[in-house]
Amino acid sequence: MYYDPCFLHYSDADLRASDDTALGSAFSTAYSANATAEPARFDRVVAALLNATADYAAYNSSRMRLYASGVVPFDREIPEVYSWAQCTPDLTPARCRDCLANMIQELGTPLYSVGARALGIRCSVRYENRPFLDGPVMLRLPATGAPAPSPAPALDMVPNVVTPLAAVGGGRKYSVPGMVLIVVLPTLAAANLLAGLFIWRRRRRSPARAKQPCKDTESVDSMLMDISTLRAATGDFAESNKLGEGGFGAVYKGTLPDGEEIAVKRLSKSSTQGVEELKNELALVVKLKHKNLVRLVGVCLEQQERLLVYEFIPNRSLDQILFDTEKGEQLDWGKRQRIIRGIARGLQYLHEDSQLKVVHRDLKASNVLLDADMNPKISDFGLARLFGRGQTQGVTDRVIGTYGYMAPEYLMRGNYSVKSDVFSFGVMALEIVTGRKNSDTLQSEDLLTMIWQHWTSGTVLEMMDPCMNNSFSESDARRCIQVGLMCVQENPVDRPVMSAVGMMLGSDMVSLGAPSKPASMFYTRNAGADSGNGFSISTISLNDDPKDHF
Incomplete structure (x- = not known):
């Protein structure tokens, strides 16, 4: 069970005894809205942010946390993009980074959606175009218009991870900045190089999958229905099939070719409920799944008709x-x-x-x-x-x-x-x-x-x-x-x-x-x-x- 502030899992297998960081089936979900301005650059910026956040979570956060949050500026339409990455604390930093790489790949490419998350048993990642965490942001990337992303942030991470060392071997003295250059940067470079190669190889092995949308994402396009189908189902909106009428249109009973009974909500042409209002209802209902909510079957926007198709509820209201x-x-x-x-x-x-x-x-x-x-x-x-x-x-x-x-x-x-x-x-x-x-x-x-x-x-x-x-x-x-x-x-x-x-x-x-x-x-x-x-x-x-x- 996944909630925003917590996660619950049980199994008959001891997950800690396995080396597989992708244990269980991870799943991803994304917002239906996409970044309309510069989608290609948005994809690069989000990819860079996610990888930098994953690096920070694996290699720079507390050993008992394996957690990081990040932010990067984008443009006027989307001022900032926020990120989050976290692993279970029993993982080593390397295994945590591998797990997060799997989750980033689970999001698919390109990353045009304004928000998405991939949830797994050992680790999860998330990004959105608005803040979704209460705590402080740990990682800030600079704004960039470059054609290619940097695999990791520059020096934003350094001050939080280095502790002073008095001496190293033979009594030779080193300053704190020197230790930063000697110890931290080579480690980060090697880790980022390995992570980049790992992700590149995984994507090269499955190019077909990279082009597929997130498996749990439902779009309005996938629910479009033909006007001819709905006319046939309702007897061309026959009066005998009318279930009721409100201030902005009527609802008709219909039967689809496969025998499923439906209720077709037909907005009148003079209705003041416009396309934006229709999208409001549609965008909400399509994302809501509960046995005590009416299920949306489809939508039709052909021939100046605005039709919402719901499951038929026999006892009405x-x-x-x-x-x-x-x-x-x-x-x-x-x-x-x-x-x-x-x-x-x-x-x-x-x-x-x-x-x-x-x-x-x-x-x-x-x-x-x-x-x-x-x-x-x-x-x-x-x-x-x-x-x-x-x-x-x-x-x-x-x-x-x-x-x-x-x-x-x-x-x-x-x-x-x-x-x-x-x-x-x-x-x-x-x-x-x-x-x-x-x-x-x-x-x-x-x-x-x-x-x-x-x-x-x-x-x-x-x-x-x-x-x-x-x-x-x-x-x-x-x-x-x-x-x-x-x-x-x-x-x-x-x-x-x-x-x-x-x-x-x-x-x-x-x-x-x-x-x-x-x-x-x-x-x-x-x-x-x-x-x-x-x-x-x-x-x-x-x-x-x-x-x-x-």
Whole structure:
């Protein structure tokens, strides 16, 4: 298991007893975006940076660390490129360098992607066009426009590795600078020469592989589908195949030639969701893989059509069943618990467990689809935002979402974060247990206020959905409502993160805090809202700060 800050592995073989530094199957992954300006020079600069970082990790870092981080300036488009290399501490410096050479080759050539990593059992390497480490950078390469890279940094590494020696043999005295020249430089030159020859021989043996892209990289191009295929699958977008329609287009059911059922999201030609917004949704969804997220099958951008093709979810959206007095009986307490926990797992993946940190921004009952077994799948990433490492919140000048689900700080000030998604989840959890919609204008009070009043008076179970005919665990129901109330507290700091929510929902051994009064839904600011049904289609504002966009 690979996470950014740690790595876990087990095996029935003693890895330390083997001389093979490539034990196990290493894998690589790269960003889909490429360096558009001077890609050939970018390839040379990144290759030089990775090799210099590998040298530093193997030969210049602490014996118990075998670790290094580096940075090199590039150009205006990509100001700097950052690197990281590390080996397990049981390796010798030479074996560490060999292992890192394998990992660098695993990235393939040319290195046009703006970021990539190769992860192995004994060592790993990584580079990105933005900082991804908390600690100080250990190695800085100078900017260069030379046609060929230097195999290692010049003298940047020297001051950190030489310790003064008083005398060497026969009492002859040497100064520290002299020892640097005598001991360090020849060692570095020999190591770099051996490493360069090793990499050159490996690449010469497998030229075909060097031209192949990283095996785990998925590009949008690989998911392109023909318009003729989708027209045939949907009966030329027949009205009888329409599953639902939102403010920016419709969704149709279709069947591919191999029998796979699909849902085709067709943006209307008058839709204000442009190509950039479509790319936002596409670029995010294609990288996200989780059983509680809707799977993207393909995309079509032919004949002025903008089509996203998803897996077909037979039971459509949660709101069509939950808020229907007759269909609501299909959701017994066990199914409702499973739906709430599944949504929580999907959000935890988006916020904490995926390589991308994603804020959905439009989580609601109509954007949760139910498969044949009533398992939930989060859909519609048109409003989603990708957060950078260390980023905790974003701000937008124009708020677009669905009234009743938007957190107060987003609705009033345009501030969004993972905690605004937590708020939306809390609203949904309370809707699921009560069968009532928070934004129902027929109610004199919003759902959160009603539940809080019953909670403080000790009669909260009276709010449970009558469709369940009291066939639920009272302790589980109270626990679920309490977690929901903790998620909708007005101050984002008071709301739990989704990993904590999952623990609280999954075990009665986890103690819960006392929730405070939830945020009121009655605000004076108007917020855009889309019409949500089975496959609602949202837009994002073109007035958002460009930095918000993925």
